[in-house]
Amino acid sequence: MGLESQLDNPFLTTTIDTVVNWGRKYSMWPLPFGTACCAVEFMGVVGPKYDISRFGAELVRFSPRQADLLLVMGTVTQKMAPILKQIYDQMPQPKWVVSMGACASSGGFYDNYSVVQGIDEIIPVDIYVAGCPPTPENVIGAVYKLQQKISQEKVAAWR
């Protein structure tokens, strides 16, 4: 970047979007909405071997008020659907949603009376992760993809 040449200069010229998005994309606080085996795979993602904190999304929050990345991991039943909606509504903006695994994305093989056929029937989804369950690399790939998406956002669009 040649940033070193600017070290003597007290000012940098850039855009608000670039700075804010740079801050946002490396400090996502995930809320794990784990309802099935995908959540167990997520434990591997936050563990020391794969370590999602290398990508800035390490601070797992268990209150939606403190999170901005909703990770939906697992089967969502019709009975659970209003709860997922309420948790999404409780998250402050800006917020993003990752649908992890076949069940959350499409209902998976639970094509039956009790399972929501994809959480995008209830809440907007930014990134879908394929797999049953997805590998930890796949989840990290989703975080990486989401970072790319965030860096293209307009800050004003969230107001």
Next chain:
Amino acid sequence: MDQSQITDRLKARFGERILSTYAMCGQEAVTILPADLVEVLTFLRDEPELRFNMLMDVGGVDYLGFGGDGEDEDEVRSHRFEIAYQMFSYDLRHRYRVKVAVKDDSVEVPSLWEIWRGANWMEREVFDMFGIRFTGHPNLRRILNHDDFVGHPLRKDYPITKRQKLSRPIDHLLTDKQEWA
């Protein structure tokens, strides 16, 4: 006690009221009518040589469109629903199964809550999935499907692609008085 001996005991005691017996690989069962259910299962629980002190599971079967038990392919089964009760004796380490043929269109079966308290939630599940009404049950509400659900999804005539959404907010889950009975 060997399961065939249990079958013999039941036959000797109840005679004609045992509609049929079943044996496969050491697993035996008898089929009875709902009217005899409480009497037969109380006998199984209280008889000193049987002492089935635990009800392991209650399950339902919908035989809609199935043939009969016999060889004749055109034969139609005389009943649509069957309830299967799995029992276990902690003291004597033996198991047994009793089936109830629900011939009546009212699909009513007496509840076993008075015999085994554990029957409460199992019977609620069978009610939820098959619509069997357990008379005498203290709290016969749905247990798995949501409150707005209409119909009974494990019945064979439930449309396989039918979806029912629960659109209510979750507040009623927190505020409604829950009877745990």
